[in-house]
Amino acid sequence: MTEHLEIKGLKKVFKTDDDEVVAIEDFSLTVKKGELISLLGPSGCGKTTILRLIAGLIESSGGEVLVAGNSVSGPGSDRGMVFQEFALFPWRSVRKNIEFGLELSGIPKAERHTRANEYLEMVGLERFANSRIHELSGGMKQRVGIARALANDPEVLLMDEPFGALDAQTRNIMQKELLKIIEKTDKTILFVTHSVDEAVFLSDRIVVLTKRPATIKEIIDVPWPRPRDRASPDVTAMRKRILDELEKENVMIG
Ligand SMILES: Nc1ncnc2c1ncn2[C@@H]1O[C@H](COP(=O)(O)OP(=O)(O)O)[C@@H](O)[C@H]1O
Numbered sequence: 001m002t003e004h005l006e007i008k009g010l011k012k013v014f015k016t017d018d019d020e021v022v023a024i025e026d027f028s029l030t031v032k033k034g035e036l037i038s039l040l041g042p043s044g045c046g047k048t049t050i051l052r053l054i055a056g057l058i059e060s061s062g063g064e065v066l067v068a069g070n071s072v073s074g075p076g077s078d079r080g081m082v083f084q085e086f087a088l089f090p091w092r093s094v095r096k097n098i099e100f101g102l103e104l105s106g107i108p109k110a111e112r113h114t115r116a117n118e119y120l121e122m123v124g125l126e127r128f129a130n131s132r133i134h135e136l137s138g139g140m141k142q143r144v145g146i147a148r149a150l151a152n153d154p155e156v157l158l159m160d161e162p163f164g165a166l167d168a169q170t171r172n173i174m175q176k177e178l179l180k181i182i183e184k185t186d187k188t189i190l191f192v193t194h195s196v197d198e199a200v201f202l203s204d205r206i207v208v209l210t211k212r213p214a215t216i217k218e219i220i221d222v223p224w225p226r227p228r229d230r231a232s233p234d235v236t237a238m239r240k241r242i243l244d245e246l247e248k249e250n251v252m253i254g
Pocket residue numbers: 014015016021023041042043044045046047048049050212254
């Protein structure tokens with residue numbers, strides 16, 4: 001088995017009382033271990049829905065998702081999710097947020113502590129282990145979100161516009177931090193973004209989506225080693241090409 005994450009013919013129809021919304025239609029993608037894939041697409045095209053389907057948070061209307069060869073039928077510790085709005089537990093300390101999934105898995109206290117320390121260090125929050133969430137800046141909150149997702153040692157990390165709520169400078173710092181974490185953990189990552197710049201800076205491959213229902217318009221290989229220089233001619237040219245294409249489609253990204 002070479003593919004680490006396989007998505008086959010995924011479909012999602014949302015049914016309301018008097019309406020049906022086809023959010024995802026025939027979406028197929030295979031991701032290798034350690035790959036970072038960005039999903040780039042217009043607002044409302046179905047990006048979050050794709051991640052929620054893979055996470056097992058909602059049921060699909062067709063198709064299949066396999067993680068390390070196992071068919072997904074609900075939430076599981078083999079997938080970790082990082083949310084745009086952080087979605088942390090405000091009544092828990094930073095450490096207790098990171099330990100949450102480990103508690104659910106019944107990991108004993110001493111081991112939870114050791115593992116939380118490892119991830120606190122990885123995201124640079126050792127000194128804030130006992131802080132409350134409301135005491136943290138946006139960037140720090142998302143560090144907790146990333147550490148919480150990594151603490152379960154998931155096969156696949158699902159990141160839904162994780163830096164979208166941060167200011168530009170913090171976003172750039174967090175992108176570089178994420179690259180360091182990837183080097184250490186070799187995680188397979190599906191990263192949703194509406195930023196062409198972010199996608200080109202981070203990804204091994206960029207999956208450009210159509211308007212709803214989300215289908216794949218194009219898959220772009222980003223061949224250069226990381227960290228990348230945003231101002232280099234190659235990177236700039238790729239950014240421009242993608243933006244031009246999206247403009248041609250008259251698509252608003254976001
Ligand atoms: N629970 C739901 N019930 C009905 N429609 C939904 C639900 N969740 C998402 N949708 C619709 O599905 C489409 C895709 O949504 P979403 O995946 O959130 O898009 P994106 O993350 O790309 O902005 C949108 O039209 C949205 O309104």
